[in-house]
Amino acid sequence: DAGVIQSPRHEVTEMGQEVTLRCKPISGHDYLFWYRQTMMRGLELLIYFNNNVPIDDSGMPEDRFSAKMPNASFSTLKIQPSEPRDSAVYFCASSADSSGYTFGSGTRLTVV
């Protein structure tokens, strides 16, 4: 298994632009999580899905953030419009029911 696959690995964009981050979870994992990591706040849970259905999006910072999971093998996190304070590393993770997470390698987002 290739693990959780995220793309792109790095993204540099200008303020105001739309950013889309992508994630392919491990096959058979029915939970998918999006996290944001910064030095100031550490790992923050943004949203998670169970069987492709969003369960808790209370961690999504603003309406500029949205996430979708159209099928069991793909999820996106979109920021529109992006702002410099969105700069962070965004991780996707997946898990089978009540077992440990497997994280992807993350997308480092820089908004200038």
Place this chain on the structure above:
Amino acid sequence: GESVGLHLPTLSVQEGDNSIINCAYSNSASDYFIWYKQESGKGPQFIIDIRSNMDKRQGQRVTVLLNKTVKHLSLQIAATQPGDSAVYFCAENIGGGSYIPTFGRGTSLIVHP
């Protein structure tokens, strides 16, 4: 709200020494704990877990100790190696079915050769 915290933000040790990374949790309802290791440029990786019905669990060179009385969790790494240099996170799950952990801020372990 209740949160997971770490006592030491940075721990420096010599290669070959044993390392102990501590974590305090405040939610007495937490029933499952996990330690993660995050190397530079990578996502966190599972190291070891422990459930609240245990007070000790051992893996390869790592041991997790759980003290529910004082709500304290520790990760012990034996014979620390330079490859152990990373940020270590503890995470707690308050139970109730789905596993949605709360992560602490992390401790940076630096191993000097």
